[in-house]
Amino acid sequence: MTAFLNAYERHVQALAAQGLRRELPDTGQRWWADFSSNDYLGLSRHPRVIDAAHAALDRYGTGATGSRLLSGNLDLYEAFEARIAADKHAESALIFGAGYQANATVLAALVNAKVLGAEPLVFADRLNHASLHHAFRLTGVRQLRFRHADLAHLRALLEQHAHGDQPKFIVAESVFGMDGDALDVPALAALAREHGALLYLDEAHATGVLGERGYGLTAAPGARVDVAMGTFSKALGGSGAYIACPRAIKDYLVNTCTGFIYSTALSPVVVAAMQAAWTLLPTLDAERARLQQMAADLRARLQARGFDTGASSTHIVPVILGDEARALRARDALRARGINVSAVRPPTVPPHTARLRLALNTGHTPAHLDALVEALASV
Numbered sequence: 372m373t374a375f376l377n378a379y380e381r382h383v384q385a386l387a388a389q390g391l392r393r394e395l396p397d398t399g400q401r402w403w404a405d406f407s408s409n410d411y412l413g414l415s416r417h418p419r420v421i422d423a424a425h426a427a428l429d430r431y432g433t434g435a436t437g438s439r440l441l442s443g444n445l446d447l448y449e450a451f452e453a454r455i456a457a458d459k460h461a462e463s464a465l466i467f468g469a470g471y472q473a474n475a476t477v478l479a480a481l482v483n484a485k486v487l488g489a490e491p492l493v494f495a496d497r498l499n500h501a502s503l504h505h506a507f508r509l510t511g512v513r514q515l516r517f518r519h520a521d522l523a524h525l526r527a528l529l530e531q532h533a534h535g536d537q538p539k540f541i542v543a544e545s546v547f548g549m550d551g552d553a554l555d556v557p558a559l560a561a562l563a564r565e566h567g568a569l570l571y572l573d574e575a576h577a578t579g580v581l582g583e584r585g586y587g588l589t590a591a592p593g594a595r596v597d598v599a600m601g602t603f604s605k606a607l608g609g610s611g612a613y614i615a616c617p618r619a620i621k622d623y624l625v626n627t628c629t630g631f632i633y634s635t636a637l638s639p640v641v642v643a644a645m646q647a648a649w650t651l652l653p654t655l656d657a658e659r660a661r662l663q664q665m666a667a668d669l670r671a672r673l674q675a676r677g678f679d680t681g682a683s684s685t686h687i688v689p690v691i692l693g694d695e696a697r698a699l700r701a702r703d704a705l706r707a708r709g710i711n712v713s714a715v716r717p718p719t720v721p722p723h724t725a726r727l728r729l730a731l732n733t734g735h736t737p738a739h740l741d742a743l744v745e746a747l748a749s750v
């Protein structure tokens with residue numbers, strides 16, 4: 372056992388030497404302003420969401436008691452899935468226990484060479500989230516990485532591979548969680564159609580915040596994609612995830628997706644709360660507009676002081692500092708002033724692009740933003 376422990380300890384020490392060691396934050400800490408939370412609309416504390424959770428707890432108890440295929444299939448899941456499908460203009464939807472689980476296991480199921488009749492080709496944005504890579508590492512399917520958000524590069528790669536008969540997948544995020552930029556979804560959807568590729572888009576950071584009635588960038592008619600995935604863990608204030616897709620894909624996943632078949636259904640308490648949050652989304656246009664206005668103002672003020680906010684165009688604003696140690700120092704200096712921010716380092720982001728990730732939410736006030744900008748300028 373000692374040899375194992377020594378090996379693991381050496382690995383963590385090596386990470387620490389490079390400024391890459393991760394540590395769980397102190398749970399007792401209360402921040403004056405928090406720019407690290409993904410509760411973009413404050414729905415984790417919305418009274419209607421909390422009431423729905425209480426009612427479900429009384430009606431169903433704490434857990435689903437089994438996989439959806441065994442004892443865990445409740446009316447609640449079916450009703451919520453029908454609602455998600457309608458709002459995403461999709462034929463059907465399927466709920467998962469977490470976003471990571473959905474991406475990793477749905478994609479692993481979809482890229483099955485035996486089922487498709489040939490080894491598929493996956494065209495993936497270079498900055499895709501770890502859960503999207505996981506599926507391909509798991510299955511050994513090769514990814515062709517296109518430059519981040521560069522549809523011309525994607526087109527060139529698709530054209531290079533236009534003559535084979537391999538099935539093609541395009542996999543990306545609609546809003547990138549560490550950069551806060553958004554893809555041109557209608558253009559991407561058109562490109563996918565042109566090349567007969569299946570388009571899979573992760574809407575984790577768009578769900579609730581962007582798109583028609585807050586239902587993400589794939590909810591608009593011209594922007595329709597084949598499979599839209601989204602999480603309940605960010606703007607909906609809870610946990611879990613959904614896939615919106617054609618009925619044939621839902622049937623296939625119910626039969627083959629390990630993360631659906633072999634996992635206990637999401638707790639009915641969470642499902643009911645997330646359904647209430649989802650139903651609230653169309654009423655939150657003013658909050659969404661305010662969030663985007665705050666982000667635009669913040670970017671302008673930071674850029675005026677010489678900070679690099681990358682290509683951000685949403686409520687997520689990176690301050691790219693480059694060096695890991697610099698990002699950690701800036702984070703700690705802000706925390707010392709009661710302002711919590713996340714320092715994001717490789718491998719979560721590419722080498723030499725360590726950053727502070729500022730996530731705005733509707734609870735932020737002008738005073739919070741003033742203090743943030745002043746603190747950043749002085750550190």
Ligand SMILES: Cc1ncc(COP(=O)(O)O)c(C=O)c1O
Nearest residue numbers: 469470471500502548575602604
């Ligand atoms: C783009 C993206 N996809 C998926 C996930 C995973 O979602 P979850 O936290 O629900 O597992 C995240 C969360 O970090 C994310 O940022």
